[in-house]
Amino acid sequence: MTETIERFDGVTIGEGSVEVGARLARMRRSAAAARQRKLFAAAGNAGDADARVTGASSASCRAAFPKLHSKLSAWFAAHKRDLPWRADRDPYRVWISEAMLQQTRVDAVRPYFARFLERFPTLRSLAEAPEADVLAAWSGLGYYRRARTLRQAARAIVADHDGVFPRERESLLALPGIGPYTAGAIASIAFDAREPLVDGNVARVLSRLFALDGDPRSSDAQLWSLARELLPTESSCGDWNQALMELGALVCTPREPRCGTCPLRAECRALEEDRVDELPRPKPRPSAIAVDLVVIAVVADGRWLLERRPSSGRMADMWQLPTIEIASGVGERAGGREMQADGERTASELSLERSNAPGARERSDLDSSAMGRLHPTRWPSGFDVRMGPELGSVRHTITRHRIRASVHGAEVRRATRSKQEHAPHPSFEWFERRAIDDLALTGLSRKVLRSQFLAILPALEDLRATTTRSSQSNPLAND
Numbered sequence: 001m002t003e004t005i006e007r008f009d010g011v012t013i014g015e016g017s018v019e020v021g022a023r024l025a026r027m028r029r030s031a032a033a034a035r036q037r038k039l040f041a042a043a044g045n046a047g048d049a050d051a052r053v054t055g056a057s058s059a060s061c062r063a064a065f066p067k068l069h070s071k072l073s074a075w076f077a078a079h080k081r082d083l084p085w086r087a088d089r090d091p092y093r094v095w096i097s098e099a100m101l102q103q104t105r106v107d108a109v110r111p112y113f114a115r116f117l118e119r120f121p122t123l124r125s126l127a128e129a130p131e132a133d134v135l136a137a138w139s140g141l142g143y144y145r146r147a148r149t150l151r152q153a154a155r156a157i158v159a160d161h162d163g164v165f166p167r168e169r170e171s172l173l174a175l176p177g178i179g180p181y182t183a184g185a186i187a188s189i190a191f192d193a194r195e196p197l198v199d200g201n202v203a204r205v206l207s208r209l210f211a212l213d214g215d216p217r218s219s220d221a222q223l224w225s226l227a228r229e230l231l232p233t234e235s236s237c238g239d240w241n242q243a244l245m246e247l248g249a250l251v252c253t254p255r256e257p258r259c260g261t262c263p264l265r266a267e268c269r270a271l272e273e274d275r276v277d278e279l280p281r282p283k284p285r286p287s288a289i290a291v292d293l294v295v296i297a298v299v300a301d302g303r304w305l306l307e308r309r310p311s312s313g314r315m316a317d318m319w320q321l322p323t324i325e326i327a328s329g330v331g332e333r334a335g336g337r338e339m340q341a342d343g344e345r346t347a348s349e350l351s352l353e354r355s356n357a358p359g360a361r362e363r364s365d366l367d368s369s370a371m372g373r374l375h376p377t378r379w380p381s382g383f384d385v386r387m388g389p390e391l392g393s394v395r396h397t398i399t400r401h402r403i404r405a406s407v408h409g410a411e412v413r414r415a416t417r418s419k420q421e422h423a424p425h426p427s428f429e430w431f432e433r434r435a436i437d438d439l440a441l442t443g444l445s446r447k448v449l450r451s452q453f454l455a456i457l458p459a460l461e462d463l464r465a466t467t468t469r470s471s472q473s474n475p476l477a478n479d
């Protein structure tokens with residue numbers, strides 16, 4: 001005999017069968033749909049399947065708003081995190097923190113926020129700073145376009161607003177790099193304007209709270225409309241917006257939300273309908289792109305060789321360890337096989353071999369241009385750089401690019417031809433190790449330089465220099 005586990009709308013359901021489980025789920029959904037139809041009818045929207053958000057903010061739901069406001073505000077006052085950008089409501093600090101927090105975790109942002117504010121304490125100091133200094137202060141946070149547009153927007157505020165931060169949403173939206181979310185955050189948090197915001201946390205909380213399950217591709221406008229309607233009239237909109245985001249960050253998390261301790265559990269439609277795990281419905285994501293790189297660590301006389309990226313495209317003008325893109329493609333690993341130690345072969349030989357390897361994928365334009373720059377005769381002072389075996393590998397993600405970087409040591413040998421014949425490529429430069437920390441360095445190179453397997457490289461270089469000093473002159477000296 002089956003043990004009874006639930007009574008539902010007068011029907012007893014027992015466990016022990018997948019079919020019964022599915023039936024139970026269907027009944028839950030149909031009961032929820034009936035409840036929603038009642039709400040639509042009350043709001044004059046009966047039968048409008050795409051109007052579920054409107055239904056959520058219908059008259060009967062709107063009646064619950066004051067309760068949501070008081071419960072969430074009390075929870076926020078008691079549980080909000082002590083974050084450095086919450087020390088005051090200065091629009092410059094709010095703006096910098098919001099720009100840094102996009103795509104980046106709070107704990108990762110903390111030290112960057114402090115350093116950035118120390119380096120650029122005012123909007124004018126940011127506007128007057130060279131771009132390279134701003135990128136250097138941003139280095140390691142990734143998504144460098146944010147740093148560039150911060151500086152551009154600071155210059156625009158100085159030029160068009162006499163250095164005073166604009167308060168209106170439209171004026172904020174006209175600034176470089178400021179979209180609806182950031183405009184809403186600055187206007188509501190710094191100026192307490194009645195402006196909504198929707199980020200990933202708010203979207204998740206609202207989707208669950210009101211059991212919104214419309215087409216995720218068209219849900220943005222609906223969420224913004226609901227967020228605007230939800231704004232309190234009696235209390236601070238800035239605090240309300242922050243409270244919603246904080247609930248999403250600490251309680252209504254993407255996985256394993258803490259519904260048992262949630263201040264809004266009595267009002268939560270997804271909890272009532274047992275649909276927390278299925279909401280919000282995921283948006284279709286673009287496929288990941290696998291990228292295989294070879295990164296070359298060259299140390300000579302205690303200095304590291306870096307190259308500057310092209311002045312357009314991704315991470316423009318930033319410094320990186322010399323890098324070759326071997327292959328890229330959607331889905332599986334681009335090279336079609338794991339990379340192996342390659343012994344004493346040049347970058348050109350290595351790349352040629354890999355591009356001919358069975359299963360090798362398309363090579364990008366960037367690949368051939370990088371190879372040109374990394375040809376042995378094009379290194380600084382025309383010195384011949386011989387790649388050594390793989391020291392290790394590093395994985396790195398930039399938006400949808402899944403990068404595997406195979407890191408190789410390299411040996412700098414004397415040039416066999418004159419410097420005049422093979423002028424150094426202008427994008428290469430040697431740096432002391434401690435000077436690299438102050439450069440605008442790509443996140444991948446920073447990660448590689450921090451890797452344990454690279455820590456032995458300077459010691460190996462010292463050993464090599466000692467053993468060859470008598471027979472070989474300084475590779476960095478001019479011929």
Ligand code: SF4
Nearest residue numbers: 208252259262265268
């Ligand atoms: S009850 Fe659960 S699902 Fe609903 S808002 Fe709270 S944490 Fe999110």
